[in-house]
Amino acid sequence: MIPPMTILITAGPTCEAIDPVRFLTNKSSGKMGYAIAKSAADQGHRVILISGPTNLNVPDLVDYIPVESTQEMYDAVEHWIKKADIAIFAAAVADYQPANISEQKIKKDAETITLKLVKTPDILGSAKQKFGYQGVLIGFAAETENLEMNAREKLKRKGCDLIVANDVSRKDIGFNTNQNEILLISADYIERPPKASKQHLSHIILEHAVNLAAPRGMD
Ligand code: PMT
Numbered sequence: 001m002i003p004p005m006t007i008l009i010t011a012g013p014t015c016e017a018i019d020p021v022r023f024l025t026n027k028s029s030g031k032m033g034y035a036i037a038k039s040a041a042d043q044g045h046r047v048i049l050i051s052g053p054t055n056l057n058v059p060d061l062v063d064y065i066p067v068e069s070t071q072e073m074y075d076a077v078e079h080w081i082k083k084a085d086i087a088i089f090a091a092a093v094a095d096y097q098p099a100n101i102s103e104q105k106i107k108k109d110a111e112t113i114t115l116k117l118v119k120t121p122d123i124l125g126s127a128k129q130k131f132g133y134q135g136v137l138i139g140f141a142a143e144t145e146n147l148e149m150n151a152r153e154k155l156k157r158k159g160c161d162l163i164v165a166n167d168v169s170r171k172d173i174g175f176n177t178n179q180n181e182i183l184l185i186s187a188d189y190i191e192r193p194p195k196a197s198k199q200h201l202s203h204i205i206l207e208h209a210v211n212l213a214a215p216r217g218m219d
Pocket of ligand 1: 010012027028029030031032033070089090091092093094095120121122123124125138139140141142143154166168174175176177
């Protein structure tokens with residue numbers, strides 16, 4: 001029997017407004033993050049789910065915090081992460097946002113327009129470095145090439161205890177699919193579970209998270 005912990009999960013896409021009716025986003029459905037939230041809540045953990053817009057039902061017994069932009073997700077994570085023993089970042093966060101948001105709908109008078117983009121804040125990378133988070137930190141890596149090498153680089157750069165890497169160039173796994181195939185990479189080990197449903201893989205991810213928490217006296 002695992003003692004209950006507080007688990008913060010980010011899920012879904014973020015949306016970056018261009019004008020009052022248009023935005024930049026990505027293909028994340030939220031299925032991976034919501035599967036982890038459901039499994040964690042079913043196991044009796046307190047779950048704080050910070051999610052961009054999705055069409056999914058929020059799992060029962062989850063504290064749900066809806067957000068739209070990366071900045072909103074950043075602010076929500078900064079506020080809630082201090083309460084967490086484990087933080088799992090499954091959201092597909094926009095890396096760039098428009099430098100300016102037009103107050104009015106942009107007219108389609110010109111043949112071409114140029115959109116200037118600036119970097120969004122790195123939420124995962126801020127967890128330990130800016131928010132002072134000391135719990136177990138798990139990031140995802142969505143890659144289209146050099147999966148293991150890029151995931152290892154993110155593990156170090158973002159100060160994670162574990163990276164869950166998936167190949168988002170494949171149509172059968174990754175974005176908006178019910179199945180996924182993941183690599184679990186820590187500083188000490190690598191594990192390659194076989195392709196399975198996101199719900200099944202969420203149990204494996206949680207098992208790793210709880211094992212990483214145990215030596216810190218969180219069990
Ligand atoms: O939602 P689904 O349709 O089920 O799809 C699942 C998924 C493919 C979205 C998911 O499994 C996944 O890979 N999520 C991470 C997507 C992503 O943004 O990966 P990344 O390699 O660009 O980012 C690395 C990590 O940094 C991620 O944990 C991300 O949440 C985080 N990040 C990235 C940028 C940023 N500004 N802030 C962040 O916190």
